[in-house]
Amino acid sequence: MSMDAKTLYELLNKIIDSHQIEEICLLPYQNILPKDQYYPFLLIGSNLGIPLEHLHKIFKQAHGIFMNLYVDRNQGCSNDKLLEYVNNDDKEAIELIKQSTRCLLFLNPDFYTATNARKKLILNNLLDPSEELKFINLIFTFPKHSKNSTIWHHRKWIISNIISRHQSDNKFVIMDLFQLEIPIIQRVVELYPKNYYAWSHRHWIISQLPIDSSHSLSFLDDELLIMEKWVRTNVSDHSGFHHRQLCLIKKSQFYNSTIVNFLGISRDNLLGQPLVSENLSSTKTDQIVLLWFNEIRFTRDLILRYPGHETLWYHLRFLSAIWKWLSFLGHIHLIDSKNIEPYGDGENIVLNLWPDFENDLEFSRYCILINSDVDDEHVTLQKRCAIAYELWISELHGASKNNLDSLISKLVEIAPESNYYLCRKLSFRGRK
Amino acid sequence: MKIYSITVFSTENEEAVNLTGEYELSGFGFFQRGSVQEFMKFFSKTVAERTRPGQRLSVEENNYIFYSYARTEGIAGVIICDNEYPQRVALSLLSKILDEFLGKFARNTWKPQTISYPELKNYLIKYQDPKEADQIIKVQEQLDETKQVMNKTIESLLQRGEKLDDLIDRSQEISFQSKAFYKQARKTNSCCTIS
Numbered sequence: 001m002s003m004d005a006k007t008l009y010e011l012l013n014k015i016i017d018s019h020q021i022e023e024i025c026l027l028p029y030q031n032i033l034p035k036d037q038y039y040p041f042l043l044i045g046s047n048l049g050i051p052l053e054h055l056h057k058i059f060k061q062a063h064g065i066f067m068n069l070y071v072d073r074n075q076g077c078s079n080d081k082l083l084e085y086v087n088n089d090d091k092e093a094i095e096l097i098k099q100s101t102r103c104l105l106f107l108n109p110d111f112y113t114a115t116n117a118r119k120k121l122i123l124n125n126l127l128d129p130s131e132e133l134k135f136i137n138l139i140f141t142f143p144k145h146s147k148n149s150t151i152w153h154h155r156k157w158i159i160s161n162i163i164s165r166h167q168s169d170n171k172f173v174i175m176d177l178f179q180l181e182i183p184i185i186q187r188v189v190e191l192y193p194k195n196y197y198a199w200s201h202r203h204w205i206i207s208q209l210p211i212d213s214s215h216s217l218s219f220l221d222d223e224l225l226i227m228e229k230w231v232r233t234n235v236s237d238h239s240g241f242h243h244r245q246l247c248l249i250k251k252s253q254f255y256n257s258t259i260v261n262f263l264g265i266s267r268d269n270l271l272g273q274p275l276v277s278e279n280l281s282s283t284k285t286d287q288i289v290l291l292w293f294n295e296i297r298f299t300r301d302l303i304l305r306y307p308g309h310e311t312l313w314y315h316l317r318f319l320s321a322i323w324k325w326l327s328f329l330g331h332i333h334l335i336d337s338k339n340i341e342p343y344g345d346g347e348n349i350v351l352n353l354w355p356d357f358e359n360d361l362e363f364s365r366y367c368i369l370i371n372s373d374v375d376d377e378h379v380t381l382q383k384r385c386a387i388a389y390e391l392w393i394s395e396l397h398g399a400s401k402n403n404l405d406s407l408i409s410k411l412v413e414i415a416p417e418s419n420y421y422l423c424r425k426l427s428f429r430g431r432k
Numbered sequence: 433m434k435i436y437s438i439t440v441f442s443t444e445n446e447e448a449v450n451l452t453g454e455y456e457l458s459g460f461g462f463f464q465r466g467s468v469q470e471f472m473k474f475f476s477k478t479v480a481e482r483t484r485p486g487q488r489l490s491v492e493e494n495n496y497i498f499y500s501y502a503r504t505e506g507i508a509g510v511i512i513c514d515n516e517y518p519q520r521v522a523l524s525l526l527s528k529i530l531d532e533f534l535g536k537f538a539r540n541t542w543k544p545q546t547i548s549y550p551e552l553k554n555y556l557i558k559y560q561d562p563k564e565a566d567q568i569i570k571v572q573e574q575l576d577e578t579k580q581v582m583n584k585t586i587e588s589l590l591q592r593g594e595k596l597d598d599l600i601d602r603s604q605e606i607s608f609q610s611k612a613f614y615k616q617a618r619k620t621n622s623c624c625t626i627s
Contacts, residue, residue, distance in 0.1 A: 025463040028616035029609050047462040052616070141461065190459045233433040233561055236516055305563065306518060 003040065008054050009061040013099050015041060015048060022046040023141040024106065026055065055107055062103035069093055069100075070117055082117065086124050094126055102135065109139055109148040119154070122161060129158045129165075137184055146188040152197040156204065175215045178205050182226065189239075199239040206246050211253045220254075223247050228298070231315075235306045241315045248295060249322075255284040262325045270324050271398050285331040290340065292322055296355050297343035300363060304348070307371060308378030313385040317392050323355050324396055357397045364390045384414050433516045434459070436496070437472045438525075438556055440533055440549075441480040442542045444506040448481045451507070452547045454556045467610035474605055475586070476500075476510035482589040483508055488523060488581045491589065499581075501526045505534055507542070521562040523581065524572035529555065 015021070015038055027049040030040040042049035050058075072081055085093040098121065101114040109115075121127035136155050140146045159177065166172035181201070188198045206223070209216040227244040234240050252259040296319050303312045326332050343351050350366045353359035364386040371379045391407040411421040439453035450473060457465045475498065483489050483502040491498040497515050499522045502508035509530045511522050529552070537547060558564050586596060600606060600614060 023462045025461050027463060027609075028612040042463075044462070049463050143461065191461065232563070234516070235433065306516075309516075 005057040005061040009058050012058060020046055021048045024048045024138060027051050059107045062100040065096055066100040069097055082120055109145050109151040115150055115154045129162050132158050140188050143192045146192045147195055147197060149197055152201055175219050181205055199243055202243055203246055206250055217254055220251055235302060235309045236311050238311045241311060245318055252288050255288045256280055267396050270328055274328050274330055289331055295319055297351050300351050308381035310385055313389050320360060320393050360393050387411055434514045435556060435560060436512045438552055439476045439510050441508045443480060443502060443508045448477050451542055451544055452549045454552045456556050467613045470606050470610045472512055474603055480508040480510050489584050490581050491584045491586060493586045499523055499526055503530055518562050521565045524569045525559055527572050528568050
């Protein structure tokens with residue numbers, strides 16, 4: 001039984017309008033029951049399946065309706081036609097534009113003209129922005145669409161629009177809006193891992209948090225908990241760690257707002273004379289130092305638990321640089337390390353070493369030593385990561401050229417395919 | 433780091449029989465879940481049938497790792513996880529489960545209808561975080577005398593002339609919907625079960 005485009009398009013709209021759909025999937029098959037009222041679509045609970053073979057027809061139908069209404073054949077794309085419907089209160093045309101753009105974006109979220117039309121409807125109060133966010137949630141249930149930059153931009157635009165609408169509204173809490181974003185992002189990165197757009201959106205939300213409200217602090221604490229759980233079970237996902245880093249920096253800003261100047265600092269900057277620190281209460285510096293010390297211990301634990309994951313070592317590099325930055329700001333010497341609770345069961349002393357240069361070296365050497373009798377790829381990679389880390393912190397602390405040279409030689413030996421270490425070795429020779 | 437499934441098979445006859453199994457597929461979309469489960473069961477069975485008694489295999493396929501362990505008593509267990517999940521934990525967990533299974537169920541009860549093993553679901557949930565398994569690793573490493581694991585690919589497990597696509601095509605356990613998803617994924621050259 002072959003169905004024409006108009007029937008398919010109308011049936012699809014009818015299903016979406018009359019049900020609370022929560023997930024849409026493109027199916028490589030049709031509903032097997034031709035007598036089903038939704039045939040060829042498949043509706044199970046709140047889940048809608050659209051057979052792939054009909055996509056083309058449905059898209060063409062929606063496209064025809066939309067372009068006919070929205071684009072002036074004589075002048076090309078213009079505001080005027082939509083504005084005309086708005087001014088004449090032409091409900092039918094507006095409804096048709098809503099319906100057809102909805103369909104178009106389900107099937108092809110890259111359709112700028114359609115997202116643009118919907119933005120205009122929002123600006124004219126003909127489309128509820130909160131509903132539009134829900135609509136985007138539905139688009140994201142197509143795993144492929146969750147990596148679509150147009151739709152993520154649309155989402156950000158809508159959120160900014162909602163915020164600007166409530167600028168003078170004291171009862172409006174921005175955190176309530178952000179709170180809804182986190183579960184969506186979580187779901188999206190689960191369906192489609194390594195999703196750059198989703199993580200960027202999440203970074204943006206953190207960047208929007210004010211650092212003077214208790215709402216915002218508790219939001220951030222929740223986020224840190226979620227991220228702890230995430231990175232613990234996604235040890236090779238750098239995106240997750242990067243987000244956690246931004247959250248930790250944000251949290252430190254609650255104690256000392258100048259912490260954020262760390263972003264943009266180079267290792268060379270850190271070798272100079274320490275800054276004269278501001279008058280900061282010792283409780284505040286203790287809190288900052290403890291926050292980062294705990295993160296260092298947490299990361300060391302992960303490194304020992306899951307050998308051979310480069311991401312973990314990169315996170316530790318970041319932490320060692322932050323630590324240096326904290327001592328640069330004069331925060332470190334103020335805390336009494338003996339008052340800090342041991343990490344975990346306290347059995348493993350290496351985890352609890354105070355992260356100064358010597359102890360950092362000891363940690364990376366311990367990582368090489370502990371598995372030296374095992375021969376497997378994780379252990380080989382762990383050794384390489386540990387030496388590379390040693391090189392990194394040695395440079396961070398201005399170690400002698402001889403030390404650096406010997407570490408580079410080791411790395412050239414252990415990682416013969418790496419041009420980076422080879423070039424560095426050659427440049428050392430050249431200088432001699 | 434994720435465990436997708438834990439399954440136990442009886443391997444007494446040429447064709448392995450799935451006795452029990454649990455799946456954690458919340459990371460997939462609604463319509464894919466059923467198909468992913470069918471495929472995981474099918475692949476697990478294929479691996480279980482090709483693991484010799486006493487042998488431990490690690491089979492990599494499309495970012496999924498299958499760990500299988502066949503006992504000389506005539507059962508085999510298969511765990512499917514992602515390639516981040518530590519091998520040591522997966523194998524210890526597998527040994528623990530098979531020990532427990534053999535202790536709980538006598539041979540004459542080895543039928544899918546009669547096996548009720550609700551603890552399996554709890555293991556699947558609990559050990560999503562390998563940190564929870566510290567204790568069982570310690571115990572199992574003392575018990576296990578063999579630590580040899582053979583690394584294989586699905587292709588290398590197949591007999592001469594066997595082809596994966598044919599096996600899937602012929603399989604009665606895989607629905608036509610799942611076969612359609614598989615063919616679709618093949619066409620776009622993506623992973624076999626995620627569309």
